[in-house]
Amino acid sequence: MIPRDTLSHIADAASEFQFLDDTTLDFLRGRWPGLHFTLCGDDDIPARLSPALERPGFNVYLVNGSEHCLTLTNDPDVAIGVVLAWMDEE
Secondary structure (H helix, E strand, O other): OOOHHHHHHHHHHHHOOOOOOHHHHHHHHHHOOOOEEEEEEHHHOOOOOOOOEEEOOEEEEEEEOOOOOOEEEOOOOOEEEEEEEEOOOO
């Protein structure tokens, strides 16, 4: 479970970085060691899935680990991780 306020704090912390990269992930993993973090492009996320949060330059999605394989979810009650998905400038 990832409380909504924690998700906001994560997104705000990620917003402080000029680029989303391994440095960002290292910082987030150090600050929230019980959560999983990953990066990808927003165009790698299925179009049917809405972001849990939106920030300038990136969207935040949730990862569900309750099944055998990791999946994306909109349910913060089953979330064990966060995907930061950068958006290409158009």
